[in-house]
Ligand SMILES: Nc1ncnc2c1ncn2[C@@H]1O[C@H](COP(=O)(O)OP(=O)(O)O)[C@@H](O)[C@H]1O
């Protein structure tokens with residue numbers, strides 16, 4: 001069944017580059033990238049960062065952009081960067097433990113009391129290099145005020161600076177931070193707007209260059225996906241992730257038929273399949 005010698009045609013060059021599991025290079029979003037970079041840049045001079053709360057609906061590229069800026073900061077400066085996702089570490093002790101692990105603390109045991117975790121963190125951060133911490137899916141975290149306070153204290157009580165980039169799907173007004181926390185942190189906000197048809201087209205086109213073999217994308221394929229998903233986004237459904245999935249599935253539909261090009265009909269089929277699956 002799977003070992004037939006008949007060579008099957010495929011439209012894909014590198015299917016993996018349509019995957020939404022790995023964060024890829026951001027396409028567009030130059031202004032947002034600049035603003036995130038501006039917020040963390042002082043760390044590279046050993047000065048305090050502007051804490052930043054990045055917010056906007058899911059799939060608008062927040063994580064992609066934050067990770068990209070932090071990767072560059074890591075590559076190009078002495079600043080240490082740590083990125084933690086709250087879906088995985090959504091309590092104060094688990095987050096602080098993970099932060100220690102990311103800062104190369106030798107194997108902290110689970111279940112250490114908070115004050116021991118904080119002391120260990122202070123020791124790590126005091127080693128002289130500033131740290132940029134990205135807290136992704138921040139709205140998922142329990143004890144938000146406490147964690148922000150913990151990180152703020154690292155800034156105050158150590159020689160080094162600790163800058164925070166928070167990402168949230170909720171608007172700042174819907175995140176219930178205490179007034180105390182807000183004023184102490186003095187964070188700035190950056191909103192990621194939803195993508196329109198043109199934005200999606202640009203992203204899909206860029207990703208398609210690596211994903212598909214030359215001349216395998218029929219006329220109007222990317223436009224069709226971008227239009228359909230932009231319409232969904234307008235009514236509060238779908239996002240960029242979904243657009244990439246539809247294009248990916250359309251390619252698979254073409255492969256199923258052994259076709260040499262992906263067509264708009266494959267896109268339609270991919271979208272119908274998605275609807276049934278939802
Ligand atoms: N500007 C962009 N350039 C390239 N890919 C993007 C862009 N925006 C979103 N994506 C893709 O869409 C998916 C969702 O983006 P993500 O950054 O996780 O959004 P958010 O964090 O806002 O929910 C990612 O897998 C990424 O591949």
Ligand SMILES: [Mg+2]
Nearest residue numbers: 062063136137
């Ligand atoms: Mg995200």
